[in-house]
Amino acid sequence: MKEASATDGEERALIEFQKVVKIYGQGQIAFQALRGVDLRIARGEFLAVMGPSGSGKSTAMNILGCLDIPSAGAYRFQDVHVERLDRNQRALLRRHYLGFVFQGFNLLSRTSAQENVELPLLYRGEPVAQRHAAARQALARVGLSGWEAHTPAELSGGQQQRVAIARAIVTQPLVLLADEPTGNLDSTRSHEIMELLVRLNREQGITVLMVTHEADMAAYARRVVHFVDGAVESDARQTEREPGACS
């Protein structure tokens, strides 16, 4: 199952990991969370990352999301060497090209769904009217029209996660990164979220990178990468599951 990288070798990659190493700690307690990962991801892919706990999935995701930098190796995003950027430059990359969905929802509490979704636009300095319209539209796309004024405490877990997705896509990012987006949801809600991600990937061409423990969820992706002990053990393409195929 190691043929994947060969097939898209010609295509210019949106994301490219070259022998990415991540070491936590120093000296005696130094721990190598990633041991030379090579990975190429093209625009428009839907990729699921799987693997046992502690295999380095989140570590890789954080680097992919420009939240962290590799200890060694190169990470190119749109041909930019991310490992050479400073904190603020990486923040700008995130601001303009990336959207995040986290496991723990991570919405601002006591803040309405609408305002949560507007937050990334605020940092982009978009005018109020546009912010309102875009946030409203994003919430509609995740099926939350009419819930704009609700705060996270007044929303179910699935709804909160959809608000988080709305916040991630409101800026029309190139890449959506989701680290265990369904980790806290029951299976019905999980499938709803997955279908939403598939739709976004198809209809808007957003590249989706997702970490999951569940084969059920990985089945929605077109490509599944398995991590074991900080290295890619397998990288396989598959025919993705059709939205709505499961109920």
Place this chain on the structure above:
Amino acid sequence: MFLNAILLALREIRRNLTRSFLTILGIVIGVAAVITMVTLGNGATRMVSEQISSLGSNLLILRPGQRMGPAAFGSAAFRVSDADALTAQILTLRAVAPTVSRSAPLVVGNENWSSSVTGSTNDYLTVGNWQLAAGRSFSAEEQQAGRAVCIIGETVRNKLFGRQNPVGAQIRVKNFSCPIVGLLAAKGQGAMGMDQDDTVLMPLKAVQRRLIGKLQDVNVIMLSMRDGVDSTQVMAQIRRLMRERRKLSESEDDNFTIMDTRQIAETLSSTIGTMTTLLGAVAAVSLLVGGIGIMNIMLVSVTERTREIGIRLAIGALEHEVLLQFLIEAVTLSAFGGLVGIALAFVSCLALAAVTQMPFIFDPGINLISFVFSALIGVLFGYIPARRAARLDPIEALRYE
């Protein structure tokens, strides 16, 4: 961005209303104390200078003895002829009023009162800036002969006649009867709390003869200078003349004192000014303490909102944007505290001014300075917590429980 940050800060403050209130208490008290001190100080200065100028304009007071106060005993009194010499020889003087005073019991019908009876000339009215509310001043003949006639002050009128017009009535002074020819217009409280209206005025000779028994002695000579003359020069002239008349040799010290009321006013004002500055500085320390309170609460807030900060950073907030957000929050808090402090100071100044009968002079300068200063304290003490927030690692912050 700025406006948003302020709105955000206001919302954060509203969310923790009680805590915010306690946080700004230090600033509120500090600002209120500083403004109150300075405002009351200004009021006191104004009051002192107003009272001293009500004593008379360009007023010099000549007393026997070296120092003010009781030490004046012992030195020889002035003579009536000293006053005449001053009038004749120093032309920059507008009026010269030799005075003698003695406290005496006053009786009208069943009412009695004790007051200070001053003997002087009509110049006393000029020198002391006195206006007549009713009646007339002394006639030349009354002054010449030392007739027992009197002009009374408002307080004496009040005690003995109530609201009636006393002019023409008789008043018993110690052991002689005396018609009232005039009523002085009220001046109100004098400098250092004494009542200037509690007075009875008589021709100099009448008091000398009937109350004191010494026909030539004069206690105090009050002098009024013409407008625009230099008081130091006039005082030097007076000093030279009096030394000569009192036959002082080169080696002897003056055995009299010349006071310039304007100088006294200035000295008093500057003393009050020093006090005000000192008290204001003490109050300013409490402002600093208030700033530390703000820093403390902002540090707590940053810790509490670690996840929020993580979200903001992950979404693409720049370090300085997060810094600004927390800085603005601190400044909003402290500036709000400043505003409340200003309001509190306004109320307490009004109340204190009413109680102490001092004028309330609203000083926009000190209010503005205090406000700006409280905002600056927000910047100063908000900076460390804000920087801590801005430097957080987004991954760590997102994982924070």
